[in-house]
Amino acid sequence: MLKKTSWLVATAVAVTFSGLAQADWKPTKPVEFVVTSAPGGGTDNFARVVQSIIAKHKLMEQSIVVTNKGGGSGAEGFIYTKVATGDSHKLTFGTNNAYLLPYVAKLAYKPDELTPVAAMALDEFLLWVKADAPYKDAKSYIEAVKAKPDTFKMGGSQSKDTDQTLTSLIQDATGAKFIYVPFQGGGAAGVQLAGGHIDSNTNNPNENAGQWKAGAVTPLCVFSPTRLQGSAKVTATMGWSDIPTCKEAGIPIDQFQMPRTVWLPGGVPAEAVAFYADVLKKVSETPEWKEYIERTSQTDKFLAGQDLKTFIAADDAKNRKVFEEEGWVVR
């Protein structure tokens, strides 16, 4: 605990001075973008969109090389980053898996061995059912699940990851009991729902948008404190902003979102952290970034410095509680 606090203090100090030091550091050789997912995954898209925007607006003088290190749910990439201590030319892209993975698997890195740079967006989670299922809203679906515990199948991406954590939170909050079926990714969970092989999933908007438009699946509620942006209709009758929040719909979960995060190895100069935070800030202000956010229905939120630390600490605590209750934490 002491170690963690000192890390927070150290980086907080670093960030305070970063405004002054900003102009002092610049990459001197090509920068490697380490992607902690396989090509085609959500994190891969995130990193490549950032890459294409930096290239288009010439926000960095040095060129960018993208490498995918998605093994072990992304652990491969984070360990690669940890080993590169002090190397300011490796930028690692991930989600909250950066600090959550070490809880559930015995891995050769600790979250405080990485330096957080920025969180650029929050990906949303929704509760989806098949379009022709007889449930009008989240409440009636949860009632149906409660009436027959351990018969409804909830699909999700991977095991002991965001989807299963959320499923566990829903169970705690409502008393319903699901069978959780882990698939290789959100896309597969979406198709399984469209085919009627599972009863619901908690996919991100982007993973189910196509099936929703085609009328195969329908959203019941979104695990966000406010409704989603975007007034355009997706289907004949509904758009993203018509989806109630889960709290409105009767599932007492305020907020469950997944940050899209960027990291540097440990032991890098504060000037380098500030430089990249500044570049990424500029990226998040371009029209191309807004277009990406809108297309994937994520929430646009740029966090760096102290705000980022506070966010990570809160998110970490919330998830760890679930992990501990479920007995997923490895020692």
Place this chain on the structure above:
Amino acid sequence: MENFASLLHGFGVALTTYHVMLMMVGVLLGILVGVLPGLGAPNGVSLLLPLTFTMDPVAAIILLTSMYWGALFGGSTTSILFNIPGEPSSVATTFDGYPMARQGQATQALTLAFLSAGFGALVGVILITVLSTWVAKFALRFSSPEYFAVYFLAFASFIGLGAASPFKTIVSMGLGFAFASVGMDTVSGGLRLTYGFNELLSGISFLIAVIGLFGIGELMLTMEEGLRFDGIRARVRIGDVFRTIATLPRYWVTLLRSSIIGCWMGITPGGPTAASFMSYGLAKRLSRRKEGFGQGEPEGVVAPETADHAAGSSAILPMLALGVPGSATAAVMMGGLMIWGLNPGPMLFVERPDFVWGLIASMYLGNIVAVLMVLATIPLFASILRIPFAIIGPVIVVVCFIGAYTVAGRPFDLWLALAFGVVGYLFKKLDYPIAPLVLAMVLGDKAEDAFRQSMIMSRGSLSIFWSNGLVATLMLIGLALAFGPLLSTALGRLVKPKASSAVA
């Protein structure tokens, strides 16, 4: 018929000088990455992806898919010439392609491989054109139990094949399963068999295994046997290409059967590797010249190649229509689609018909361009065998290690490739078959995931594999294929009761 109107429109989109040029560039690059073992289509496509950010989506996907076709063709070239498959899906091509090359028939083997591959790809595209809507609906009926049944079918059609004893086949397959289970497990989220090595977190890539087992193992064997390639006597005559083309219609049964298997495995999630193995297995069982298989039987080249490419091209359909990539390369391309601002999924056909039908039309054209271009390279490739081993041998070693490094950019993989090389050498010395190991490595973890997901869904009851007509039929065919040879021997012995006493 609506589809044909759309397709004609698609040809209008695809048939511009610019697009045809892109196809040629893509195919050429593809052949290049396909020939280098390890680099392969998925890596090649992701290297090219940043270049396409500024292109319009139709041009970009034409470039990437053409590269994919080129890589599929390139992968078979090294299988035939050096017994080193450039892609896992061309492992089955080595069984008869390499013996043919050793007998001085490299030109014939390459020509047959390319032509039947082109044929398979065209059948796959025609299927997409005619049945796209139906196929997309059919694919929705597949869930974990059906997936497992498909993988089971692939394994079953391969059991009892080959000259090696069934015991050795099972040992080899078992090792493959063990290698496939290394790394993070999807269902439990835990790490398995990593022994604290960070390098093993992402599992053992079957590409590394293929490079080591086939490439380096083969070279060790060649060194022991006297440092030369037997294909050295092969004379390269352009006329051979045309003479071989004329023999192709002879294999129409195999071509058709393999195309059907390929399309089936491409749409259901078996993929090209399973398709080529299955097609080879069935071709051998049903052929009148069973004994010739493994010793340079042309049918043994035609069957896997046709199925490989039929599966490769029909795997594009689930990607477009469902947003689920049928292969590693398709996954990279899907990432591309999203960056170009397209959402793969059922609405793509409705929202962006220009893009979808332009792509489908380009698949026809791209494959024709690819076949013509690879046929033109045959004399070049076949003459490689005439280079003395003292020169080409070290070059292959270097290419193998470069390939092993490019898979994931890790020095650890070089040691792994070397270790697999030793294993491959020992396997060959002790007459253990390598192919079952590769098949188990490619499909093992998928089959395991599908099985365990089914068990979670059914809460532990095996009856889920008989729960509907589709999965029950698949399982029955699988069981019949697995135990068919056993039963027929048993029946044969029952007819002659005296001989059966030992078995009973």
